[in-house]
Amino acid sequence: MKHQELECPKYHGYEYPASDWAGRFHLGTLRFFQRIVHGYVFRVKGDEEPPAWPEKWFDRKFDQAVTKFSDTFHKLELVAWLVEIERMNIFENKDEREIDKYSKHLHGLKVVPIYFDSLLFYLRILADNIADLTPYLYPVSSGRQIARRSFRDQRKWFLKNYMLDPDYTRIVTNHTDWFDALAGKVEGQGLRDKIIHHRGTFQVSYTTDTEVDEFKLTAGIVGDSGWLVSDVLPELVMTTSKLFLFLDHFLCHFSGYLENKLGKSIFDFNNSHHTELFRFNKPLLSFWLFPRVARSET
Numbered sequence: 001m002k003h004q005e006l007e008c009p010k011y012h013g014y015e016y017p018a019s020d021w022a023g024r025f026h027l028g029t030l031r032f033f034q035r036i037v038h039g040y041v042f043r044v045k046g047d048e049e050p051p052a053w054p055e056k057w058f059d060r061k062f063d064q065a066v067t068k069f070s071d072t073f074h075k076l077e078l079v080a081w082l083v084e085i086e087r088m089n090i091f092e093n094k095d096e097r098e099i100d101k102y103s104k105h106l107h108g109l110k111v112v113p114i115y116f117d118s119l120l121f122y123l124r125i126l127a128d129n130i131a132d133l134t135p136y137l138y139p140v141s142s143g144r145q146i147a148r149r150s151f152r153d154q155r156k157w158f159l160k161n162y163m164l165d166p167d168y169t170r171i172v173t174n175h176t177d178w179f180d181a182l183a184g185k186v187e188g189q190g191l192r193d194k195i196i197h198h199r200g201t202f203q204v205s206y207t208t209d210t211e212v213d214e215f216k217l218t219a220g221i222v223g224d225s226g227w228l229v230s231d232v233l234p235e236l237v238m239t240t241s242k243l244f245l246f247l248d249h250f251l252c253h254f255s256g257y258l259e260n261k262l263g264k265s266i267f268d269f270n271n272s273h274h275t276e277l278f279r280f281n282k283p284l285l286s287f288w289l290f291p292r293v294a295r296s297e298t
Contacts (some may be wrong), residue, residue, distance in 0.1 A: 008294035011251055011275045012244035013292045014283065018272070021279050026293055027073060028248045031256065033066045033133055035274070039266060051262040055139040069129040073277075076122040080286035083115045090206060091215040113202035116219055119236055119289070120192040123182055123243065125193050127151035130250070136284035137254050138164070151179060165257075170250045172240055178242035181235065191235060194221055194228050202232070241291040 011028030018024045039050040041058050068188035086108035093105035133156040135143040142164055147157035155172045162169040194200040200221045207216050221229040229235065255267045268274050 007241070007245065008167060008291055009241075009244040009248040010246045010294055011269065013279075013291040013293040015272075015285055016280075016283055018279075022281045023279065023283065024276045025280065025290075026275040027247075027277040028251045028269075029130070030066075030069055031275055031277060032251055033069065033192075037063055037066050042246050050266065051264040054261055055141075057079075057140045057143065058136065062133070065129065065132045065136075068128070069133065071208075072122055072125045072129055076119065076126065076225065076289075077284075077286045079115050079118045079122065081284065083112060083119070084285040084288060086112050086115070086270075087217050090217065091208075094206075094208075104128075109204050112204055112217070112219065114235075116202055116232060117195060120182070120195060124192050125234075125238060126243070127179055127182070130247075152183060155179070160234060161250055168250075171246070171253060175242075175246045175249050178239045178246060187276050191221070191229065191232060191239070194223060199223055200228055215231040228282060235260055237289060240289050 011026050014023060016023035020074045036058075038044075039047070040053055040056065041063055043050075052207075083259040090108035090112075091100045093143045094109075096102040096105065128150050129220040132148050134154065135141070135146040135148050136147065143159075146164075147153040157177060158165070158169045158172050180190065182190045182192055184193050199224045203222050205218050205220075207218070208214065217233065218231045219233055220227055220231055252269075255265070255269070258267075259265045
């Protein structure tokens with residue numbers, strides 16, 4: 001699939017080519033929480049002593065929340081990969097006359113709606129994962145008061161209690177239109193909710209341009225009143241890119257916030273290993289969903 005060009009995040013997305021490797025995928029916020037787990041929850045003998053954490057209140061739920069964040073992202077990436085495999089199956093076998101080959105075309109048309117459902121669900125779960133982890137970055141007294149059941153509830157909480165952290169309140173005010181696209185400003189309005197609450201179904205089609213050998217897969221959403229969304233694919237790309245931009249703001253804010261609290265930085269933005277989730281030799285099939293990072297030379 002062609003990747004839509006959008007404003008690029010710096011610490012979330014794929015880097016290709018990388019300066020000293022073929023490519024890297026960065027997920028800085030997950031790596032940030034993983035560094036906290038490794039430094040403060042499950043330290044290994046011989047590790048450097050981390051700066052003292054004021055009012056430390058990490059528990060088994062914190063470690064599991066970080067694991068859930070990782071698990072959700074990897075499922076999201078896998079489903080994006082599966083979408084591209086089936087897109088190729090639909091395209092490569094659309095004109096086949098042998099039943100075994102043409103069945104791959106039919107199978108692709110049948111299963112991609114399941115994958116689109118999954119992408120919407122995992123993106124929403126990823127948002128709720130962030131909401132579940134955020135309270136741990138504050139002292140016990142305030143952290144335990146912060147709404148954490150869902151990202152929607154937490155955003156409302158910060159808007160009502162903005163004095164706890166005015167800077168982060170501005171972030172959830174100005175950089176969460178991706179969540180509105182996904183889940184709506186109120187329940188029932190977002191892409192995911194159109195599937196769940198408005199009896200929306202995916203209508204998959206495709207077009208071809210034989211002159212340039214171009215194939216375009218389209219997945220619209222149809223509800224009670226007809227077409228709700230003409231094509232969800234660019235919406236998914238836009239939502240994911242804006243989510244990753246939000247995570248850039250999240251990471252920069254809380255890295256600085258903790259540095260002020262701890263008196264020492266635990267996260268180095270100039271060290272690619274701190275933001276790098278994995279490496280790759282060539283772009284993966286899943287990368288149609290994710291933005292390319294804008295890396296500056298350091």
